[in-house]
Amino acid sequence: MRIALFITCFNDMMFPRTGRAVTELLERLGHTVEFPQGQTCCGQMHFNTGYRPETLPMVRRFAEVFAGYDAVVTPSGSCAGMVRDHHRVVAAELGDSALTEAVERVVPTVYELSELLVDVLDVTDVGAHFPHRVTYHPTCHSLRMLRVGDRPLRLLRAVQGIDLVELPAAESCCGFGGTFALKNADVSNAMLADKMRHVLDTGAEYLCAGDNSCLTHIGGGLSRLRTGVGTMHLAEILASTEGNVR
C-alpha cells in the first residue's frame, strides 16, 4: 500500500522520532511510506482558537498535498480529528465548491495510526517487543472524536514482553486542550496534577498515548516533578523490536 505520512507540524519539529517510528513500522509491515514535503499543519490550533479565516490556507494545502494516496496516516488522534471533523466545515464556510470536493475526496483516506493498522491493514500483532511496564492514556480526541475505542490497547497487548497496566480514571482529560493550557493555565494545572497522580499510582515506567501533544503536557509535568516516568508515543512502542528497543 502506498501510504502518505502526515507527521503534523508539532511532531515534525518536536518529535521526529515518532515519525521515524511510524515509517519503520509500516515499512516492516511491507508498505511504502512517502513524506510529501509540501505538508505543514492541519490548522487545529487556529480553528479551535476561533481564527477560521487563518485556517483556510492550511485546509487547502492539506487537500492538495495529500490527494491521491491509498491512505494518509498520522500519529495524532487530535490532528486526524481536525481533518475529519472540521476541514469540511472550513471548506463549506470559507472555501469554494472545488475545495469542498477536494476535502471530501481526501478525508476518507485519512487515518490515525491505530485505525490504519487495525482497520485497514488488518493487523494487531505488529511484531513489536518492549519489555517495560507501560500504562496507556486514551487521549480525548482519539477517544471521543475518532472513536478509536480499544484499538491502541489491542495493539499494545500484542507487544511481546510488555507489562501493560490500567490507568485509573483513564478517560479523564489531562487538561492540555491546546491553547486552553495557556488561556486557562490554572485549571489545566489542576487537571494535570490529577492525571499525574493516576500515572504514578500505576508504577509504570512509561506513559503511552497516541498524541504527543497530550504527552508533552503530562510528560512535562512528570519531568518537572522528577518522577522518572517517561512518555512514549504508541508508534515508538510498536516500532520497537527485540534487536532495537527504543
Added chain:
Amino acid sequence: MSGADNVVWLGTPPFPEAARAALADTRLRANLRRATGTIRDRRLAVTAELDDWEDLRDTAAAVKRRTLRHLDRHLLRLEETVTAAGGTVHWAADAAEANAIVTRLVQATGESEIVKVKSMTTQEIGLNEALAEAGIRAYETDLAELIVQLDGDRPSHILVPAIHRGRSEIREIFRRQMGKWGRPAPEGLTDDPRDLAEAARLHLREKFLRAKVAVSGANFAAADTGTVVVVESEGNGRMCLTLPETLITVMGIEKVLPSFADLDVFLRLLPRSSTGERMNPYTSLWTGVTEGDGPQDFHLVLLDNGRTATLADEVGRQALSCIRCSACLNVCPVYERTGGHAYGSVYPGPIGAVLTPQLVGVENAASLPFASTLCGACYDACPVKIDIPEVLVHLRAKAVEAKRRDRLLPTPEAFAMKAAGVVLSSPRRLAAVQRLAALGARLVARDGWIGVLPGPFARWSGTRDTPAPARESLRAWWRRTREAGRTTTEGKGR
C-alpha cells in the same frame, strides 16, 4: 434592565480569573469532586440498564430539533390550549418585560409574599430582585435553592444549586439565617442530613400553608393539551403548584413540546441523566385551572430573552434543546475543578458556556467558549445530543470575529495566530522556523528539557518542563536519508 444584566452576573471576572479563585478553595473542590463523582457514577449505572438508551437519545434529539424548527407554530398552539383550559398566556421579550408582568400579577392579588419552585428561569431574569423592589418577598422552596437564598449566595449548579456547600456549612447557614426569613432553625441542629431536611421542612411548611401566590418554572409544556410539567425530587414543588390560589409559571419558549405523547421520552431521559434515578419522585402536570382543585388562577409567561436570536444561529441553536439535566456539568473536568460560580452565569458548566454567550451576545461573555478543553465528555453525556464542542468552537470563532469587528484586534494572541498562519502555510518557512527553534533550544535546554519560558508561556512553564525542539526535524531527516540523490515530484515545496 437588559437580559445580559441577569444571565451574566455583573462584576464577575472573566473565566480564567474566576477559576483561579475557585481553584484555591480546597473545600469547594472536595465538595464538588464528591458530589459530581457520585452523580456521575449513578448516571452511568442507570443509563446502562436500558437497552434502548441510545435510541431514546436519538428520538429526544430529533423531537427537540424538529420542535425548534417550527417553534412559532407550537407556541401559538400552546397559547390556544392553555387559554382554552382557563389559563392566561403572557409573552415577554426580555427580562424587564417578564419581571413587570409577574410583578403586576402578584400585585393584583394584593399579596406581598410568594413561594417559588424551579427557579432557574426566574434567576435568569432576576425576578426575586425585581419583586423585592416592588415590596414583594419571594421564598425559595427547593432545598438547595433555599440554602442559596438564605446565604445571599448564587446557584452554582443547574440541578444542585448548593453543590458547593457541605453539610456543616449548611448547618451554619440554617442556624445563622433561617430566623431572618421565618421559622428559625431548631435548637441543637446537627449536620445530619435528616436533621437538616427536617429543619427545612418545618421552616418551609409555614410558607406553603400561608402562601396565596406561587411562581414556578417549567420543565416542559405540551402544545396540544396546554399541559405544563414540573419534575422534582422533594415534593416542595407539588406544594407550590397545588396549595396557592394563584400560580404564575415563567417558562423559556424552548421548553415547549409538540404533544403530550412526547413527554414519554423526556420523562424517561431526564431523571436518569440528571440525578441518576430511574424515575424522579414527583412529576406534577397541570392543564389550565380545575374548578375546586388547585390554583384557580393560572398564568403562563413565555420568555424569549435572547432565545429567538439563538434560534437564528444554525449551529448554535442546538443549545436550545437543553432539558437542564446537568449531566454535562457532572462529567466536565473543568466544572469539577472550578464549580459553577466561575462561569459568572445562572447557567454554568459546558451548557452554560454555549448557552450564556448566545443569550447575552458573545461579546458579553467572551471568555466562556474558551472555558473548555474540548474533551467531548459533555457531548457523550448529553441526553439530547447537543454537540457542545462543536458549538464551543463555533462561538470561539464568533468571539474572535466580534473582536475583529469592534477593532479590538490585533491582540498579542491575534498577532501570534497571524504569524503562525504565515509560517504554517508554507513548508519552506516552516522548515526555516524549525531550524531556528532547534538552534535556540540548544542554548537553553538541559537534558532535552526547557524549564522556564517567557511571555504567554510563563504560566505553562510554572509547572511543566517543555521538551526541546529536535535537532533535526522529520522533514529534514527525510530529505537527508530518503531523498538524497533522488528527485521527487511529491508535494510542492513553495
